[in-house]
Amino acid sequence: MRILVVDDAPFIVRALRDSLEARGFEIHDAQSGEEALSAYRNLRPDVVLMDILMPGMNGISVTREIMNMDPSANIIVITAIGKPGLEKECMDAGARGFLLKPFQIQDLLDIIGSLPRKDDER
Secondary structure (H helix, E strand, O other): OEEEEEOOOHHHHHHHHHHHHOOOOEEEEEOOHHHHHHHHHHHOOOEEEEOOOOOOOOHHHHHHHHHHHOOOOOEEEEEOOOOOOHHHHHHHHOOOEEEEOOOOHHHHHHHHHHOOOHHHHO
16 A cells, blocks of 8 residues: 655654554655645555645645545545644545544554545545
């Protein structure tokens, strides 16, 4: 399964890469919203792990753009922002999951496991 990690914090990308590659996932990354859109077009990943606060476009805007491009996209928002209403805003934009940092890797794996497989939808 191919996962695109979108986060501008290198230590978060590295931690996710290490945890997920050890479990057999193929990991790609992008450090900004613009990079994420380009990477999504090129890779068509099975899952996108999306941060909210990034330089340029924020994660909600990027989520909307990806959903416009591919309504079957599986986007999980992973953020340190715990403001009221943010989870609903992300889900309304098209995200299929939401996790607050810090989180347990098993919680992320559970959400990934619950997502529809892109192959199942074709």
